[in-house]
Amino acid sequence: MLNDSNKDILVLKALNLPTYDFSLRKQGQSTEIFDSIRRKFVALTPEEWVRQHLLRYLLEDRQYPATLLAVEMEIGLGKLRKRCDAVLHDRNARPLMIVECKAPEVKISQHTFDQAARYNQALNVDYLLISNGLEHFCCRVNAAEQRFDFLPGIPHFTEL
Numbered sequence: 001m002l003n004d005s006n007k008d009i010l011v012l013k014a015l016n017l018p019t020y021d022f023s024l025r026k027q028g029q030s031t032e033i034f035d036s037i038r039r040k041f042v043a044l045t046p047e048e049w050v051r052q053h054l055l056r057y058l059l060e061d062r063q064y065p066a067t068l069l070a071v072e073m074e075i076g077l078g079k080l081r082k083r084c085d086a087v088l089h090d091r092n093a094r095p096l097m098i099v100e101c102k103a104p105e106v107k108i109s110q111h112t113f114d115q116a117a118r119y120n121q122a123l124n125v126d127y128l129l130i131s132n133g134l135e136h137f138c139c140r141v142n143a144a145e146q147r148f149d150f151l152p153g154i155p156h157f158t159e160l
Helices: 046-061 110-123
Strands: 024-027 028-033 042-043 069-077 081-090 094-102 125-132 135-140 145-149
Touching: 024 046, 042 094, 046 069, 046 094, 046 125, 069 110, 081 110, 110 125, 110 145
Parallel strands: 094 125
Antiparallel strands: 024 028, 028 042, 069 081, 081 094, 125 135, 135 145
């Protein structure tokens, strides 16, 4: 993960996800991590640390196709422009899941679910996945009854 020239790179908190090797580099005073979906280095923040781990988990352990994932996808909410941390699409390019990441020190709360639900007003997805790297919540959106049906874990892509 780190070579000798990068030995002073920031090390972040261990997460409740598998450990992966990431390409990290130092740029001036900041550390960057390579995002394989966006194919570029991005600033390594605690939230980005969670996002990169969760994306790798979805790709490698849950077999989500990289070609169906959009990172930092912009959506319109009325006159506002917002960005979803990630959106999984189905094979017909329809949004299927909103992935919302928080830094490990941020508690997952009703506010977090409300944020994802607001994003869903624009996308109308079937699933929400919310994680701070320590806790993960995946739910199916039950639009007819206006509720979330929580799943026991993060489903494999073939289970969606």
